[in-house]
Structures are given as C-alpha cells and as structure tokens.
Amino acid sequence: MTVKNYFPGNENKLFDAGGGLTRKVAAHNDNVMCVEVHFETGTVAARHHHPHEQITYVISGKFEFTVGDETYVIGAGDSLYKQPNIEHGATCLEAGTLLDIFTPHREDFL
Numbered sequence: 001m002t003v004k005n006y007f008p009g010n011e012n013k014l015f016d017a018g019g020g021l022t023r024k025v026a027a028h029n030d031n032v033m034c035v036e037v038h039f040e041t042g043t044v045a046a047r048h049h050h051p052h053e054q055i056t057y058v059i060s061g062k063f064e065f066t067v068g069d070e071t072y073v074i075g076a077g078d079s080l081y082k083q084p085n086i087e088h089g090a091t092c093l094e095a096g097t098l099l100d101i102f103t104p105h106r107e108d109f110l
Helices: none
Strands: 015-018 021-028 033-039 044-048 053-067 070-075 079-082 088-103
Touching (some): 033 053
Antiparallel strands (some): 015 021, 021 033, 033 088, 044 088, 053 070, 053 079, 053 088
C-alpha cells in the first residue's frame, strides 16, 4: 500500500454540510484525519457522538461548546478534547474556523 504524505490545499474540496457549516478534509490515513471546519455566526452543530477521539483547535472565531455535561466559551488558540462516544455540540458565536483531528479517520467524511 502506498502512503500519501502530501495533501495540497487546492486539491481538497470544500463540502457544504448545510446550515452555515462547511468543511474540508486535509491530511489523513486510516489512523488519523485532519479537517478544517468553517462556521457562520449562529451556526449550530447539533449534539452528537461518534466512536472517534477528537481534538478541536480554534483557528478563529468564538464558539460555545458543550462536551458531556460541561459548557465552554472558546476562541482562537483554545482547544478541546472529546473522548470516544461523548455527546458534544457547538454554537458559533462569531464566524470562525476550527481544525478537527480525529482518530481513527472519519470514513463518513471521505
């Protein structure tokens, strides 16, 4: 199997997930995936869960995140860890961009 090491940004398509949320899958393999996620102000990512571990890093904007029973207001430079199967969701308070890292990769995003 050939491992892909380079993922040019201009080759990655922006996917419209609806409701003011778009995402672009960046580097990934079977074990890990990097995803750029763009939110418009007021966009809500409904509470959900999945079997993947996830780290979210805020590149820009301001967000209210709920992870399990805790709620956080976070901005540029802040990050969150979400363990597998924990319920989480977000509301975008100021338009911005997140960088999500998943392990293993999200097959449903490919």
